[in-house]
Amino acid sequence: MNILLINHYAGSPKHGMEYRPYYMAQEWVKRGHNVTIVAANYSHVRSINPDVDGKLSEEFIDGIRYIWIKTSTYFGNSISRAINMFAFVSRLFRYNCDICNNNRFDAVIASSTYPLDIYPAYWFATKAKAKLIFEVHDLWPLSPIEIGGMSRWHPFIMVMQMAENFAYKKADKVVSMLPKACQHMQEHGMSKDKFVYIPNGICMDDWIASRSSTKKSPQIEAIDNLRKDGFFLIAYAGNHSKGNALESILRAADLLKDLPIKVILIGQGPEKEYLQQLSNSLDLPNILFLPPVRKEVIPLLLSKMDVLYIGMKAQSLFRFGISPNKLMDYMMSGKPVISAIYAGNDIVAESGCGLSILPENPQELAQAIIKLYNTAAEDLVIMGESGKKYVKEHHNYEVLAKKFLNVLGN
Secondary structure: OEEEEEOOOOOEOOOEOOOHHHHHHHHHHHOOOEEEEEEEOOOOOOOOOOOOOOOEEEEEEOOEEEEEEOOOOOOOOOHHHHHHHHHHHHHHHHOHHHHHOOOOOOEEEEOOOOHHHHHHHHHHHHHHOOEEEEEEOOOOOHHHHHOOOOOOOOHHHHHHHHHHHHHHHHOOEEEEOOOOOHHHHHHOOOOHHHEEEOOOOEOHHHHHHHHHOOOOOHHHHHHHHHHHOOOEEEEEEOOOOHHHOOHHHHHHHOOOOOOOEEEEEEOOOOOHHHHHHHHHHOOOOOEEEEOOOOHHHHHHHHHOOOEEEEEOOOOHHHHHOOOOHHHHHHHHOOOOEEEEOOOOOOHHHHHOOEEEOOOOOHHHHHHHHHHHHOOOHHHHHHHHHHHHHHHHHHOEHHHHHHHHHHHHOO
16 A cells, blocks of 8 residues: 655654654554655754755655655744745645655545645545545644634634635544544534544554663663662653643642652753742752653653653643643553643543642642552552553554554555
């Protein structure tokens, strides 16, 4: 089968996030399929963006054909980002011969965060008489309306709404990472039988390789020293942004100063400086900030903790469910998780791998930490193993890619 996957922000282990297109494609290639991923050469979520001298460039990564389309850079959610989106979509039409390269695609997947790529995807699919799949990461334009405060009548939002409605009507199947989004999609023209839930996941090979690695890092050494000193370690690893509600864990730490508990925040982000200043003003000796680690070090780092924390600000959009990559990594590490998220689904509760609490509630968070601190070590192991088992069964990319192939009709 020849598969075309269009994802503006697609990445790879070489370039960084986002990884889902790469992991799906890698599994499809293992099963003998040909995969072309088309992405913009500039994305704000990648750590390294590919260089493109002309209009586009071709690159093969682990048997996957990548087409990088040259687009302009942008910063934040400004007009320059909108220009970048429209440029990418228009160039998909313009460079269609280079993308096809005499291939006849059997399946075309529109998978960018925003829905505009459904138009070129529909054109490719119609031309090749291929199956058309619309993959939904976030609900656009509902996301910029509810999170960004944009009016439903803003011209940009109206264009996005037209594209979303078109996608639900024209796609043969709609693959959603949000388990509770079916009704919303039906309200915008989708037939219920088109809906398929395929969440985010983990790559087992990455975890096996990491566990066998002998590489050390300053972060690992710092954590090893804390363990030697007998601290109970609770960690957050990821972006330090407002959306992750990290102020809550600092204020919870302020209530735990008398216990041998160390809270470790690993990563970088726009809120890190503020969080460090808050830690200093609260005089928190039980907080440790560490810089981000390489992706291949994450499994080893997480495995050295006692408890892992994930939180998000209360957001109405989460009523459709969430599928955070960070949570999959946490659960795969075999450690208990405290989840401070209010959403339409609760993977921590479903799997029995930890405690679920209300978001942005330092008192409740401190109580949850104390509860796990006082829990017998063997019971913590049982919690952690429950999460690991759940992820292997439901969030392994080998399993998810097979499910996706069934959607494609193979």
